[in-house]
Amino acid sequence: MLASIANMASYRLAELTPDNIGEALRLEVGPGQDTFVASVADSLAHAYVSPSAWPRLVYDGDAVVGFVMANFEPYHEIEELQCGIWRLLVAAHAQGRGVGRFAVEAVATEARRRGQSRITVLWVPGEGGPQDFYERMGFTITGKLFGQVVGAKQI
Numbered sequence: 189m190l191a192s193i194a195n196m197a198s199y200r201l202a203e204l205t206p207d208n209i210g211e212a213l214r215l216e217v218g219p220g221q222d223t224f225v226a227s228v229a230d231s232l233a234h235a236y237v238s239p240s241a242w243p244r245l246v247y248d249g250d251a252v253v254g255f256v257m258a259n260f261e262p263y264h265e266i267e268e269l270q271c272g273i274w275r276l277l278v279a280a281h282a283q284g285r286g287v288g289r290f291a292v293e294a295v296a297t298e299a300r301r302r303g304q305s306r307i308t309v310l311w312v313p314g315e316g317g318p319q320d321f322y323e324r325m326g327f328t329i330t331g332k333l334f335g336q337v338v339g340a341k342q343i
């Protein structure tokens with residue numbers, strides 16, 4: 189816990205730009221993990237047509253190490269989709285160093301800035317999936333939606 193929190197100090201968020209899009213598209217998760225998250229390219233295609241999407245890169249120094257996309261749509265008819273993490277992935281070589289924790293905190297900070305007090309996330313259940321990570325981050329399972337597990341966290 190202390191190690192991953194200490195590492196977080198060196199991470200920062202950045203918007204996608206023509207300069208970093210190439211590096212963003214080369215982000216790769218570990219073997220088998222692509223079962224649990226769509227590619228950055230897929231996420232950015234959704235962001236292109238979704239004004240409520242909030243895609244950001246995580247940098248460690250000059251290197252892109254992660255991608256997170258939130259959705260902020262307070263009037264969405266499905267409550268679980270109003271405010272939370274839509275996509276999150278950390279490069280295989282950078283996992284286990286607090287990048288994911290940093291990304292969750294960054295989404296929480298942005299949600300609070302928008303006046304929200306709770307964030308949600310949906311994940312695919314299964315061996316090797318992110319459930320233990322999200323529970324570690326303080327999400328509580330609240331149900332299921334579209335065959336995925338829903339987690340919520342007060343912020």
Ligand SMILES: CC(C)(COP(=O)(O)OP(=O)(O)OC[C@H]1O[C@@H](n2cnc3c(N)ncnc32)[C@H](O)[C@@H]1OP(=O)(O)O)[C@@H](O)C(=O)NCCC(=O)NCCS
Pocket residue numbers: 189190192193217218221224225275276277278279282283284285286287288289290310311312316317318320321324325
């Ligand atoms: C899930 C994922 C985002 C976690 O990112 P990460 O940078 O490796 O996680 P962190 O290093 O920030 O871990 C934070 C804490 O969660 C714990 N944790 C992370 N992954 C875990 C796992 N699979 N099982 C148990 N604990 C885990 C860490 O041990 C750490 O605990 P600590 O604070 O007590 O040290 C990353 O593994 C990933 O990109 N997976 C593939 C894509 C994916 O599943 N995305 C989620 C889609 S909904």
